[in-house]
Amino acid sequence: MKKLFVYLKNYKKECVLGPAFKLLEALFELFVPLVMASVIDKGINGGNTAHIWQMIGVMVLLGVIGLVCSITAQYFCAVAAVGFSGKIRTKLFAHIGRLSFKNSDNIGQATLIARLTSDINQLQNGVNLVLRLFLRSPFIVFGAAIMAFTVDVKAALVFLFTIPLLALIVFAIILGGAPLYKKVQSKLDAILNITRENLTGARVIRAFTAEKAEIARFEENNRQLMARALFAGKITALMNPATYVVVNLSIVYILYTGAINVNMGTLSQGEVVALVNYMSQILIELVKLANLIITVTKAVACGNRISDVLDIKDGMETEKSDDTSDAMVEFRNVSLCYSGGENSLSDISFKVKKGQSVGVIGVTGSGKSSLINLIPRFYDATEGAVLVDGRNVKSYTLSEIRSKVSVVPQKAQLFKGTIRSNVAFGNSDATDEEIMEAIRIAQAEDVVNAKGGLDSEVGQMGKNLSGGQRQRLTIARAIAKKADILILDDSASALDYKTDYNLRKSIAEIKDATVFIVSQRASSVMNCDMIITLEDGAVAGIGTHKELLESCPVYEEIYYSQYERGDFNE
């Protein structure tokens, strides 16, 4: 949480001026009783009507000054709070964009969205209120105490007992409340997740007529959320009553000792009234403070959760490396292990020359995606080295390596915009001809025609397109990027054989590109210059289709499993 305060740095002026004007306003407020006293003493008791009018004029003037100060303060506080949260939002968004795949997998989408939206809003409210009122309250509390001492030192000693006790109560409730609100938030995250899931999985849920079960699951979590919120509320609701009791008992004490002292002649009646008034003033401030506490505890909890995300270090630093290679892509004894668990890849070595096409084949879970994910450095190899264009991938900056490699992921993901903006996503300078060329290679011309040209709209996540249309546009997007290395990660799964065949044929015509094709289908990779067959994360065989059919039983089995019924006429 503390680390977030750096984002207030640019708002130092506002952070000082806001509360300062607030204090100024409070000060003017304190003058009012004095002016009224003058009205009573000089005006009424002296029968001076002119003085009464004068002093009332002064009071209205004080009110105007107070108003100006206060509006100024509100302005500075709002600027600081909104600016602060805006900065954090920008920073957090950029940070999340840079999280490694591993880390963002761990945290989960729903949580990241909540951090960027509701958590930041709560934090903003909290900062605004703290700036406005958190300084004012102690100011009045201590001011009242000091005034009490000027009245009578001995009688004011009770303030030394009351104020720390009040502080203790306030902090205990803040600190005790924070973890409770954290628990509330985690349940809120849970129902957020269920809501999301039920929107994205509406078809499956309805197909299985699981609506009622899902409703029951949501309602159960919603009930728990309420229970936790109620419990947290019970604790924070103690604030007002507890401080009320402490202050009033102090007043009782003042009255009792006051009565004894007045009786002895060491204190006057008026002084007792003054002391009681100061104590009451403290109470009024505390009531205001208590109303803030809930907002502030929530804000602190939200701030902590935001910091937690910001604190995640990726470890994807650029490192120096002397490794060299004469190949376009080379794997040297590469092993990969995701957080704990068994190796997903073990001891993989191969070399790919520029312009070659490489097929990667293997059964589900054999490590195909893991292997190609190492080339653009989505993950780092646990052991061994991955070299691209002669250098270790770790020696490139992330943006350098990503500009060399173009990937079509398994999941076809498009963004809101137009077909043009989506295809030109990786190459914003692409001309219309280049875009159309990429679309042609990706067999997506009919998509463009059906939708009505390059400027036709693409909905959020490409919702207005079918799976196959999305997939071909993602392929066009990767091709338009014109990177040295093109990777198709099982990205033709939604395409029929004919389109898939045409696609491979036209991709083969792209000049100079080193192409990786990951597939389940032997037909997709059999014409590649080199085929890497994987089994359980290890290489089962590398070679051409013919070589592998003779030497690699795993490849042979995959191949014949696909064609055993004689679909293929050799």
Added chain:
Amino acid sequence: MSNAAVIRKLLKYLKGSRRYLFLSLILAGVTTALTLLVPILTGLAVDGMLGENAVNMDSVVKVIVIITVATVVTALVQWIMNIINNRVTYTVVRRVRDEAFNKIQSLPLSYIDTHRTGDIVNRVISDVDQFAEGLLLGLSQSFSSVLTIIGTLAFMLFIDWKIALLVLVVTPLSFVVAAFIAKKTYSMFKLRTETQAEATAYIDEMIAGKNVVAAFGKEDEVAACFDEINTRLNLATLDAVFYSSITNPATRFVNSVVYALVGLAGALSSVAGGITVGALSSFLSYANQYTKPFNEISGVVTELQNAIICAGRVLEVIEAESEKADNENAERVGSERGDVKLCNVSFSYDKAKKLIEELNLDVKKGQRVAIVGPTGCGKTTLINLLMRFYDVDEGEICLENINVEDLTRQNLREGFGMVLQETWLKSGTVKENIAFGKPDATDEEIIEAAKKAHAHGFIKRLPKGYDTVIGDNSGLSQGQKQLLCIARLMLVKPPMLILDEATSSIDTRTEIRIQKAFATLMEGRTSFIVAHRLSTIREADVILVMRDGKIVEQGNHKTLMAKGGFYKELYNAGLNKE
């Protein structure tokens, strides 16, 4: 939706909490009365301290005891009141969320397909949260504020009714000011909420597509684009926050003017021999207490305004039109079923663009129907219609000679087992996911289904086997997810099947084994299959060849090949002759 309409609807949610609200009102009355009493008691105690050796200790102690008791009672009552207010608020919130979620289950798919997920989620989660905050503040402050106003007014009228009337006439000024500011800032709040929704939708999309953004090295550009939205959001927020925060100083200014006027009137009256100085000073202190709640109320008004906007947004979801309700006298089809007939069916998503027209199809129980055609030709649309995710525009679909619109959706859908290309699993254990369609399945049945889907092997290797928690980011591959989706189907053994590229992400070796399991499952069951696998297609009883949303050819493999049309073209391309 107008504010008044939103409030009317919200009152409905409060109905069930009427008793609590009433209790809260009484407790607020008790605390307010006691709070106003304590200063009077203190005054009495002070009055007993006339000077040296003139203090009536007995009466002072008596008053002090009463103050102590009153204090403890007030504190206790206040705490209980707070708890009750929390309960009322969270009960309403829970009810609203439950209702919104229930609504999601009955929203037509066309609504879900055309609205941003993030936006709907935002409405159900953070909008409801903001609404809750406003409601809680409203509850905890408005009762006691109103009561304080009434109490102090009574005291003032008792002391000097003329000056009290002056206060009474002038104070509403602060309401006027507050209302004026609220009206002026309403559009600002609205703009802020809308911009917030825009930002959320962008965040949602970019976080979902995060890996693509990274792959294209576009983090900076996406962040810049977000910056632009964020800048607008900040401006809108600053306007809304600042202008609405003027309310409090402005009303307090009005109050200090009231205070000054009371001082003036009182002082002049006192000079003229009307009111006494002592009476004036207590009058002033009550005048002060009287105006304080007005500040709070105006603060509450701003909060409530925001709360109402947020409530309006979630109510929009709750009141969105549901799917056409099931026929009340719906007929029922038993689990023995399989005849499906489509008569002159026309359908399109966008009424301006025709898609499926005059489609006729007659499927007998046990037949296998393969749907083939180039990507994006409308194969999935047919499934949308069969499952009644969408209703036909014209014509009718009959199951066992009953129009499907005369059946309940549940009755229709429970007969279909569906596996889609896009895998969806819920967050939960593997076991829960497989038992999704049959929650009371035994462990043996679940493992049996997993084995049939060839998912048992990899499940065993997961950290906690069948109890491993999976979800959105489970680290499972697409293929593994698809296996789980198939296991989910294998457990229910439905009388009819819909397989839409059900094995597209599964390796061929496993696929063949699963096909065998499917073949056994399909025995005697009507099935609709969208697939690329030629062997699957060839063995189908009916092959529908689709192109541009129309069925261009229909028949079995032999007749279609003999015909030498589009099917033959597709088939030969699939054979990969090179």
